[in-house]
Amino acid sequence: MEKRVSNNATGPANPTNSDNVYEINPEEANRVTNALLDGLDKAVAAQSGVIKKYVDGLRKRNPESSPAQIQAILDKHLLNLVSGTGAAAGASAAVPGVGTIAGIAAIAAESVVFLEATSWYVLSSAYLRGDNIEDEERRRALVLLVLTGSKGSALVDTLVGDMGTVKGVTSAATLSRFTGPTLSGLNGRLTKLFAKQVTKRLKWAWVSKLMPMGIGAVLGTSANRKLAKKVIEHAGEQLSPLPTS
Template sequence: MPEPVPADTEVSGPLAGVVTGALRKAIRSQTGVARTYVRKLRESHPDESPTRIRERLDSRFLTMVTASGAAVGATAAVPGVGTVLAFGAIGAESLVFLEATAFYTLAVAEVHGVDVRVGEHEELLVMTIMLGASGTAILSNAVSTSGGASVGGSLASRSLRIPGLKEVNRRMVSRFARKFAVKRATLAMGKLAPAGIGAAVGGWGNRRLGRTVVNAAATTFGTPPDSWPAS
């Protein structure tokens, strides 16, 4: 059953505005980059199937977020100023994670042939993927309510036909702002641990969050097509 969205979990005001702004900025900066990257991957590996290219995207994303988490954790080991530097680096690294997820989501959409450029579907899918199971539950509920459950295709492709998209996105932003802030704050405490502990926790924690993103993408986009379109 789709997960309900309790009214008391909604977040609005400045926090939601900051999150929405960061999200839109990340999407704007990564849309063209993701499309170009997939094209170059296909050109470099012309015999590889969409499934294999998708596996490359999964691996690249997990490697990137793991490395960024470990790097921030290692900053805390600098004598005297490590913790101060790490606090600033954690904020920047959260934006890196957001941009990496936007890139990954848009690249996966390209592999699956899902055109997300219409309306605010880019925002919807990036938030869905970042939220993991709760995001796919919200999207699945929205698709079912709009009658999309009876239409074939992946959850991502069916989401393109959702009416009232702004309302769905509003609920997503509310959940996204609250959950993302809590996850990153919890992980930040581990990254501030001294010596190599912070690096280990940062790398492990980011990889765990990254795996949640990859699993959500698998649920949302489904199995990659067997072959590339003839065009």
């Protein structure tokens, strides 16, 4: 599956005065994108049993909670986790003496952590909802569908034709119609779509975290929470509905 990228994307760099332009050179942008794709590989390679154990543990510790309430716990956990990493990256990038490249490197590493946390959240939510997470390619597809949102869903609909537009059928449920080779092909296309969205989606996060000390930490938290809330929204749309009990 082709997944490594090379493009001319640009993004923010650390400003020294108000006239500076936030910019990442193409090589740096490609390196960050490929690091994120490596992080995705690592996240979806996790055995489904580990994810199941985590969700089942939440159920055991909260025996009276409904699936919706367990989902709320997952949502809160994601928001708290990514908010902490966003603030840390924003602060470290603005430390006096830390150059632009070092600042971007810190934020790139934090972005990989964000992606791994997001992948864990998506797969935990999918298992809670009864979606199949046994196969690695299926796990990859679920994560990519949530990350790419409506564009990923439209791609699935295009590949399955009219069967993909049945009212009430989610993209996650539609994946059951894909065989191994077809699912792998879908993932290749979803990965390319995700790679194209990376720089655009993270541009504001990078800019905010490279702001002066204090402002960077606050805006880093805000940017990560905004991205996480979008992931939570997409998960509700792309994954199967929560069971009532």
